[in-house]
Amino acid sequence: MDWTFGSRYQFQPEPRLSQVHAGLSRRPQRWLTAFLLTLSAVTMCRAELVPNDAIGNDPERERLCFERTKAKNGQDIRLVPFQIDINQVRRIRADSPDAAFIVFKNSTGLYVSVECEVNSATGQYGPMAYGLFRFVLMDTPKRFDPSISSLAGRKIAFDRCFDAIVHKINLPNYVSSSANGLPIEVGPPEQKGRIAYPEGRLIGGVAAKQYDVVIEGTSLYKSNAIDMNAYRFTCLMSPMLDIRAIQIGGQNTTKSK
Numbered sequence: 218m219d220w221t222f223g224s225r226y227q228f229q230p231e232p233r234l235s236q237v238h239a240g241l242s243r244r245p246q247r248w249l250t251a252f253l254l255t256l257s258a259v260t261m262c263r264a265e266l267v268p269n270d271a272i273g274n275d276p277e278r279e280r281l282c283f284e285r286t287k288a289k290n291g292q293d294i295r296l297v298p299f300q301i302d303i304n305q306v307r308r309i310r311a312d313s314p315d316a317a318f319i320v321f322k323n324s325t326g327l328y329v330s331v332e333c334e335v336n337s338a339t340g341q342y343g344p345m346a347y348g349l350f351r352f353v354l355m356d357t358p359k360r361f362d363p364s365i366s367s368l369a370g371r372k373i374a375f376d377r378c379f380d381a382i383v384h385k386i387n388l389p390n391y392v393s394s395s396a397n398g399l400p401i402e403v404g405p406p407e408q409k410g411r412i413a414y415p416e417g418r419l420i421g422g423v424a425a426k427q428y429d430v431v432i433e434g435t436s437l438y439k440s441n442a443i444d445m446n447a448y449r450f451t452c453l454m455s456p457m458l459d460i461r462a463i464q465i466g467g468q469n470t471t472k473s474k
Contacts (some may be wrong), residue, residue, distance in 0.1 A: 225350060241396065264302040266353060272306050278317045278342060282333035285343035290329075293407075294321040296347045297328065298355040305350050315342070320352055326405035328354060358428050361458045365400045365430060374400045378452035381460045386448055390439035394450075398431055403429040420453040421462030428462065430454040 287294055299320040309316050309332065317333045332346040363370035379394040403425045406416040416427040425431065432452040437445045454464040 264351075265304055265376060266300040267287055267303045268355065269299050269301060269320070269423060272301060272303065272318060274317045274319075275315070278333065279319060280442060281342055282317045282319055282331065282344065282470040283321070285341075286319070286331050286333070289344060290321070291324060293324045296320070297322050299330075300355055301350060301352050309350070318380065320354075322405070322407075324407050325411075326407050358456045359426070360456045365402070365458075371400060374430060374432060374454065374458050377458055377460065378434070378450075378454065379436075382434075382436050382448075382450045382465070385463050385465060386436060386438075388438055392437040392439055392445060394434055394436040396434040398433070401431040401433075403427050404429060420451050421464035423453060423462035425453055428456045430458060 283296060292434045297320050301318060306316075306318065313334045315335060319331050319333070320328055321331065322328050330348055330350050330352050331344045332350060333343055334345045335342050336345065351416070361370060361373070365371055365374050374423065375396055378396075382394055383391055393397055401414050403414045403418075405427050408416065409415040414425055414431050416425060418425045430453075432454070434450055434452075436448045437449060438448070440446045449466050451464040452460065453464075455461055
């Protein structure tokens with residue numbers, strides 16, 4: 218389970234656990250760390266995930282929460298769907314019944330959780346805490362397993378790309394293909410100008426989508442001279458590592474989606 222950010226209730230002791238904490242405080246620090254990690258793991262395993270439209274946010278409070286969050290964080294943020302542990306919602310609303318929960322994506326592509334309540338100092342409703350409840354995004358596509366962050370996943374991605382390149386170039390005397398680096402995951406459109414491959418960049422005439430995978434490299438072929446013929450290429454692949462497009466040198470060649 219891929220949790221995002223932390224929960225202010227993650228290490229809150231249950232009844233009688235305070236005595237355990239007191240006892241552990243007199244032991245080496247590593248025992249306290251191990252205890253907290255174990256307690257966190259138990260809490261996560263007990264999670265009961267529900268989508269954000271099922272947690273009972275009051276529509277007017279949710280709207281006000283987002284409007285006042287935008288006022289403080291910029292007008293270019295947008296709401297995103299998410300899942301949250303309903304037990305967290307219940308615990309927070311036991312103290313703050315009017316609490317609303319949202320997650321937004323900002324201009325740098327960062328996802329931030331927001332808890333809105335009435336400010337006891339001003340009496341106004343709005344964002345009171347950022348990043349304090351755990352959530353799981355719902356808008357991420359299924360990715361290939363094993364992941365491209367693993368050696369096994371990268372090998373599969375390279376093999377698929379190289380096979381597609383050799384088939385596309387379709388010349389005799391093929392020697393080898395190599396990648397310029399690790400597979401690159403396409404980033405959000407908000408990061409255009411900051412990263413090499415944001416969503417929307419054209420590769421072989423096809424617009425890259427966030428979470429697509431890009432591989433750059435070179436294929437070598439024997440020639441009649443001492444030097445080999447080198448063909449630079451770029452593979453655009455889906456999150457499931459299906460070939461979406463191939464770009465070779467200055468040529469644009471595409472494969473149907």
